[in-house]
Amino acid sequence: MxxxxxxxxxxxxxxxxxxxxxxxxxxxxxxxxxxxxxxxxxxxxxxxxxxxxxxxxxxxxxxxxxxxxxxxxxxxxxxxxxxxxxxxxxxxxxxxxxxxxxxxxxxxxxxxxxxxxxxxxxxxxxxxxxxxxSQKNAPAIYQIQKSLASLSQCMMAVSAYFTKLKSLWDELDTYRSIPACNLMKAHIEQREEDRMMQFLMGLNDTYSGVRSNILMITPLPNVRQA
Structure with missing residues (x-):
C-alpha cells in the first residue's frame, strides 16, 4: 500500500x-x-x-x-x-x-x-x-497540571527536579495559545513568577533558608537564575 x-x-x-x-x-x-x-x-x-x-x-x-x-x-x-x-x-x-x-x-x-x-x-x-x-486539550492539560501540583523534589537532585519540572512546563506550553504581541511581556513575566513559585514549593525543607532568601529578592529572579 x-x-x-x-x-x-x-x-x-x-x-x-x-x-x-x-x-x-x-x-x-x-x-x-x-x-x-x-x-x-x-x-x-x-x-x-x-x-x-x-x-x-x-x-x-x-x-x-x-x-x-x-x-x-x-x-x-x-x-x-x-x-x-x-x-x-x-x-x-x-x-x-x-x-x-x-x-x-x-x-x-x-x-x-x-x-x-x-x-x-x-x-x-x-x-x-x-x-x-486541537480542541481535545482539557484532559491533557488536567493531567499535566495534576503532575505539576504533586511534583516535589524528594530524593531527586535539584537539577533532576528542575529538569522534570521544565519538561512538564514545556509540554503544557504546547497546549497554550500565544498571546498578542502587546501582551507578550506581561504573559512571560507572570509565567516566570508562577514557575518560580512551583519550583520553590517543591523543594525539600533543607532548602528553606535559600527559599526565603530568594523570595526576598526584588524583582524575583527567573527559575534558571534561582
Whole structure:
C-alpha cells in the first residue's frame, strides 16, 4: 500500500519534466527550491500523529517545515498559482505541495492516512488535522497540571527536579495559545513568577533558608537564575 502511494506521488512530481531543471538553478532561499535530499518518503519528525499527540506533533512539524522553507504551503502564505496563466510557477508549487502531502502520509498513523491520500492541498490536510485534534486539550492539560501540583523534589537532585519540572512546563506550553504581541511581556513575566513559585514549593525543607532568601529578592529572579 505504501509503495502505491509513493508511485502516485512520484508520478505527480514528474508530471512536469522541466521542473527539476528549474529547481537545480533556483536560489535555495526560494520556497519552491527542492533539495536533493527532499524525497517523498523522507521522515521529517520522529513521531507519527496519532491524534492525542497533536500539540507536540504539530509544533515539531512547524519547526521542520520552517527549516525547509515550506511553512508557507500549510499556513496559507503561498497560494497556488494559476495553472493556465503561470504554468511554470504552478508546476513548481505542485511539486512542493505533493512532496509535503507525501511527507504527511509517512508522518501519521495508518488510520489517518486516508485523509491525506485523497487530499489535493497540503494546507487543507493541515487545517483538517487542526480542526480534528486541537480542541481535545482539557484532559491533557488536567493531567499535566495534576503532575505539576504533586511534583516535589524528594530524593531527586535539584537539577533532576528542575529538569522534570521544565519538561512538564514545556509540554503544557504546547497546549497554550500565544498571546498578542502587546501582551507578550506581561504573559512571560507572570509565567516566570508562577514557575518560580512551583519550583520553590517543591523543594525539600533543607532548602528553606535559600527559599526565603530568594523570595526576598526584588524583582524575583527567573527559575534558571534561582
Amino acid at each position: 505504501t509503495d502505491t502511494r509513493q508511485t502516485s506521488t512520484e508520478k505527480s512530481l514528474s508530471k512536469h519534466p522541466n521542473t527539476s531543471n528549474v529547481t537545480s538553478t533556483m536560489d535555495s532561499s526560494s520556497p519552491y527550491f527542492v533539495h536533493h535530499s527532499d524525497q517523498p518518503g523522507h521522515v521529517l519528525v520522529p513521531t507519527k500523529l496519532n491524534g492525542s499527540n497533536y500539540p507536540s506533533w504539530s509544533k515539531s512539524m512547524i519547526h521542520a517545515l520552517t527549516a525547509k522553507n515550506k511553512i508557507g504551503f500549510i499556513n496559507g502564505s503561498i497560494e497556488p498559482p494559476s495553472e493556465t496563466e503561470h504554468s511554470t510557477e504552478y508546476a513548481l508549487w505542485n511539486q512542493c505541495n505533493n512532496m509535503i502531502l507525501s511527507w504527511f502520509t509517512h508522518l501519521v498513523e495508518p488510520n489517518l492516512t486516508k485523509g491525506v491520500i485523497h487530499a489535493k492541498m497540503a494546507r487543507q490536510v493541515w487545517e483538517d488535522f487542526k480542526d480534528q485534534f
